[in-house]
Amino acid sequence: MALLEMNHIRKSFGGLEVIRDISLKVDKGEVLSIIGPSGSGKSTMLRCATMLETIDAGEIWYMGEKVAWVEPDGRKVYPKGEQLKKVHSCFGLVFQNFNLFPHYSVLKNIVDPVVHNQKRSKAEATQEAMELLARMGLADKADAYPCQLSGGQCQRVAIARALALNPQVLFFDEPTSALDPELTGEVLKVIRSLADLHIAMVIVTHEMNFAREISDHVIFMDKGVIAVEGSAEEVFKAENERMRAFFGKLNH
Amino acid sequence: MSFQVMMQQLGGGLLRSIEIFALTLLFSLPLGLLVSFGRMSKNRVIRSIVWIYISVMRGTPLMLQLLAVYFGPFYIGGLKLGATWRFTAIIIAFSVNYAAYFAEIYRSGIESMPPGQYEAARVLGYSKGSTFFRIIFPQVVKRILPSVTNEVITLVKDTSLAFSLAYAEMFTIAKQIAAKETSFMPFLAAALFYYVFNAIVAFGMERIEKAMNYYT
Ligand SMILES: Nc1ncnc2c1ncn2[C@@H]1O[C@H](COP(=O)(O)OP(=O)(O)O)[C@@H](O)[C@H]1O
Ligand SMILES: [Mg+2]
Numbered sequence: 001m002a003l004l005e006m007n008h009i010r011k012s013f014g015g016l017e018v019i020r021d022i023s024l025k026v027d028k029g030e031v032l033s034i035i036g037p038s039g040s041g042k043s044t045m046l047r048c049a050t051m052l053e054t055i056d057a058g059e060i061w062y063m064g065e066k067v068a069w070v071e072p073d074g075r076k077v078y079p080k081g082e083q084l085k086k087v088h089s090c091f092g093l094v095f096q097n098f099n100l101f102p103h104y105s106v107l108k109n110i111v112d113p114v115v116h117n118q119k120r121s122k123a124e125a126t127q128e129a130m131e132l133l134a135r136m137g138l139a140d141k142a143d144a145y146p147c148q149l150s151g152g153q154c155q156r157v158a159i160a161r162a163l164a165l166n167p168q169v170l171f172f173d174e175p176t177s178a179l180d181p182e183l184t185g186e187v188l189k190v191i192r193s194l195a196d197l198h199i200a201m202v203i204v205t206h207e208m209n210f211a212r213e214i215s216d217h218v219i220f221m222d223k224g225v226i227a228v229e230g231s232a233e234e235v236f237k238a239e240n241e242r243m244r245a246f247f248g249k250l251n252h
Numbered sequence: 253m254s255f256q257v258m259m260q261q262l263g264g265g266l267l268r269s270i271e272i273f274a275l276t277l278l279f280s281l282p283l284g285l286l287v288s289f290g291r292m293s294k295n296r297v298i299r300s301i302v303w304i305y306i307s308v309m310r311g312t313p314l315m316l317q318l319l320a321v322y323f324g325p326f327y328i329g330g331l332k333l334g335a336t337w338r339f340t341a342i343i344i345a346f347s348v349n350y351a352a353y354f355a356e357i358y359r360s361g362i363e364s365m366p367p368g369q370y371e372a373a374r375v376l377g378y379s380k381g382s383t384f385f386r387i388i389f390p391q392v393v394k395r396i397l398p399s400v401t402n403e404v405i406t407l408v409k410d411t412s413l414a415f416s417l418a419y420a421e422m423f424t425i426a427k428q429i430a431a432k433e434t435s436f437m438p439f440l441a442a443a444l445f446y447y448v449f450n451a452i453v454a455f456g457m458e459r460i461e462k463a464m465n466y467y468t
Contacts, residue, residue, distance in 0.1 A: 050375055051374075052371055052374065052375070085377060088374075088375065088376075088377045089377065091375075092375070093372075093375045095368060095371070095372065097368060099366075099368040099369060099371065099372035100372075101369070101372070101373075101387055102391065102467045102468065103390050103391055103394070103467055112386070113376040113377060113378065116378070116382060116386070117376065117377035117378060117382075118377070145466065145467045146467070147467050147468045161376070162376075165376065165377065
């Protein structure tokens with residue numbers, strides 16, 4: 001059973017079709033990277049998977065259960081209430097610009113969703129949060145506020161916040177793009193450690209070496225379609241013209 | 253009239269001014285939030301009605317609004333309301349007027365929040381209500397506090413408009429004493445009282461703003 005399956009997804013904004021019939025699948029413990037030029041629809045794909053956008057066609061399955069789809073008559077079916085809560089508990093999302101809650105301390109950013117949304121005890125949530133922070137190398141920042149942290153530290157807190165809810169799949173939308181180069185490494189190191197723990201992840205990234213080394217599967221998106229996909233090795237040596245143009249641009 | 257008696261009477265008026273001030277804030281701050289929701293409603297009819305309400309409240313003198321609320325029930329409905337109506341009418345008029353100003357302040361604050369905060373909250377499993385009251389609203393309060401302070405300070409001075417309904421707040425009393433004693437002193441004393449009242453309010457607001465400076 002796949003953790004996540006997205007079948008024949010389409011999404012338009014106004015008249016512009018941004019996702020054109022994309023299907024993908026994430027298995028337990030699998031790391032999927034999505035690469036491709038900016039504007040190709042990578043973020044939109046993640047936003048569809050995390051229900052921040054509604055799809056215009058296709059279906060989304062989590063844990064073998066069809067959770068969202070579009071009927072033949074165009075009616076969109078999305079989970080509500082308890083069902084939506086259950087679906088939300090399947091995944092976590094790490095944003096490019098962190099989106100930490102500035103009025104909460106680092107610890108509260110992590111603990112509050114667990115206590116308030118998953119109704120777990122505060123003592124237990126706090127202990128787990130402290131362990132997560134230690135793993136992120138931020139044990140001494142529990143009482144700090146996000147504005148007192150560097151970008152790399154903020155992003156590691158955001159990762160801890162997502163992990164605290166025990167998601168099955170963790171999505172990353174360019175987690176290092178807002179960071180100075182010297183801070184990128186510390187975040188990539190954390191993500192790499194999650195891969196070693198066999199946490200399933202979908203990572204949109206421009207860090208090619210990182211994607212190549214960490215991914216079980218790579219998707220190269222271009223203009224709303226999957227141009228190339230396969231194992232990291234296959235994709236990075238693929239003789240695709242659009243891809244070569246893309247890599248050429250990256251190397252400059 | 254001795255200085256002491258004058259101060260006593262003005263002090264009584266000051267207490268009534270403070271009462272208007274406190275009750276107006278108590279009602280208009282929550283009401284303003286509700287009005288701001290109406291102003292941002294997806295429903296066009298609600299949005300338009302609320303827009304008209306706000307523009308009338310801001311576009312006509314508060315003194316006229318006080319008279320309208322006080323005499324309205326009699327001229328429109330033929331109702332004769334009891335002795336306590338004067339004070340009730342004052343609180344209604346002030347609250348409804350200030351709610352309109354606060355609503356616009358709330359709205360600008362809410363609209364200035366980055367969408368990423370809503371999205372993060374949603375993905376973390378917060379309900380719509382929790383998202384607003386736990387994540388969005390506390391940050392909005394911090395953002396709008398300077399504008400709220402302005403309105404609150406204006407309100408201290410605006411309480412004197414209750415004189416138009418001959419309610420015995422501080423300004424009305426100052427005017428009465430001044431007329432009776434043909435003296436300018438009561439006005440000076442009242443001015444000093446308003447000034448001190450305002451200084452205390454401003455100091456309190458500054459403390460609240462400072463207390464919220466623990467993050468940016
Ligand atoms: N909310 C939106 N409204 C309108 N157009 C959008 C919206 N979100 C994304 N787009 C458009 O969709 C296209 C794909 O965007 P995106 O998924 O962000 O690409 P990527 O993440 O690969 O850079 C872009 O042309 C972008 O302008
Ligand atoms: Mg993007």
